Each structure stands twice: as structure tokens, then as C-alpha cells.
Amino acid sequence: FPGKxxxxxxxxxxxxxxxxxxxxxxxxxxxxxxxxxxxxxxxMSPINNIKNYLDILDxxxxxxxxxxxxxxxxxxxxxxxxxxxxxMICNACRAQLRIxxxxxxxxxxxxxxxxxxxxxxxxxxxxxxLVSRLRHNTNFIKVNATSYRKxxxxxxxxx
Numbered sequence: 001f002p003g004k005x006x007x008x009x010x011x012x013x014x015x016x017x018x019x020x021x022x023x024x025x026x027x028x029x030x031x032x033x034x035x036x037x038x039x040x041x042x043x044m045s046p047i048n049n050i051k052n053y054l055d056i057l058d059x060x061x062x063x064x065x066x067x068x069x070x071x072x073x074x075x076x077x078x079x080x081x082x083x084x085x086x087x088m089i090c091n092a093c094r095a096q097l098r099i100x101x102x103x104x105x106x107x108x109x110x111x112x113x114x115x116x117x118x119x120x121x122x123x124x125x126x127x128x129x130l131v132s133r134l135r136h137n138t139n140f141i142k143v144n145a146t147s148y149r150k151x152x153x154x155x156x157x158x159x
Contacts (some may be wrong), residue, residue, distance in 0.1 A: 002038075006067065007076075011107065015113075023146075025041070025042070026042060027040070028040070028041045029041065029043060030082070030086065030088050031085070031088075032044065032086060032088065032089055032090040032093055033047050033082045033083050033084040033086035033087065033088065033089050034082065034089050034090070034093035034094075034097070034103055034106045034107065035092075035093050035103060035105040035106050035111075036083040036086065036107055036111075037090065037134075039090040039117055041088070043090060043091050044088040044089060044090050044091065045088065045089060045091070045094060046087065046088055046089075047082075047086075047087055047088060047089045048087075049094075050089060050094055050098065052096055053097040053098060053100075054080040054082070054097070055080065056080075056097060056100060056101075056102055056108075057075065057080035057081050057082065057097075057102065057106065057108040058079060058080045058081070059074070059081055059102075059108045060076045062076075062107070062108055062110060062112050063076050063077040063081055063112055063114070064076060064077070064114065065077055066114065066115070066117075079101050080108070081106070081107045081112050082106035082117065083106065083107065092105075093105075093106060125152075137154065
């Protein structure tokens with residue numbers, strides 16, 4: 001029943017493979033310019049590789065220039081809807097753009113929020129919950145007559 005003990009060669013091989021999988025180049029993440037999600041850099045490419053496909057992301061009704069007062073006019077930001085501080089694009093978004101479709105998770109499909117104002121950048125956790133537009137609640141319920149637990153979750157959102 002007990003198997004043969006692991007050999008020194010197998011130990012070295014396992015450690016070598018683990019080290020190769022945990023190199024910084026293998027686990028480093030970056031934000032996608034199209035969908036603003038964190039992805040492994042190994043599964044991304046520079047946005048310059050698809051600059052001819054970005055015109056599909058030029059949607060006027062999604063972006064707005066920052067206004068200092070309510071009397072300032074509403075103006076759209078010209079150009080494609082992209083995350084301003086990202087210069088790479090994930091393979092999923094790249095594939096959708098190459099066939100001429102707006103990716104579902106892209107900022108151009110209505111998910112663009114703009115730059116975070118300086119006032120909101122340093123909020124603590126409780127303050128973030130108070131100003132968020134979306135609130136998740138999760139409850140764990142013990143089911144009678146068994147020792148199992150059941151999770152009930154719901155989401156409350158408002159505009």
C-alpha cells in the first residue's frame with residue numbers, strides 16, 4: 001500500500017517546476033485598457049498591436065468630461081473609450097475587437113466611470129460602502145435537521 005519514497009531527483013524536479021511557475025514574469029498582472037480588468041501579463045498584448053481596430057470603441061454617449069459645477073456643459077470625451085493608465089489589452093478583448101464586436105466587459109459598453117476624483121481615492125472601507133452604488137449581502141443559514149449550511153446572497157443596486 002504505501003508507495004515508494006520520493007527520490008531526490010523528483011524533489012529537485014518538483015521544486016524547479018514550482019519555481020518556474022512562480023517567476024514574476026508568470027504571475028505579474030496588468031490592467032486591460034479595454035475592460036480595465038486585471039489579467040496576467042502573459043495573456044495580454046500591447047494595445048499598439050490593434051490600434052486599427054479601436055475605432056469601434058469610439059462611443060459618444062458613454063464618456064463625460066469632468067465638471068466642476070452643475071452649470072458646466074455636458075461634453076463627451078473624444079476618442080475610443082479606454083482606461084487612461086493602461087497600455088495593454090487582454091486576449092479576450094483583443095479577439096472580440098478583431099472580429100468587429102465591442103467586448104461585453106468593455107468600458108465602451110456602458111461600464112466607464114471615468115477617473116476617480118481625489119476626494120474619493122482615500123476613503124476607508126466603511127466610507128466606500130456608504131457611497132457605493134452596489135451592495136452585496138451574503139447570509140449563511142443552517143438547515144434544520146442536518147449539519148449543512150446554505151448560502152443565500154443577493155445584490156442591491158440603485159442609480
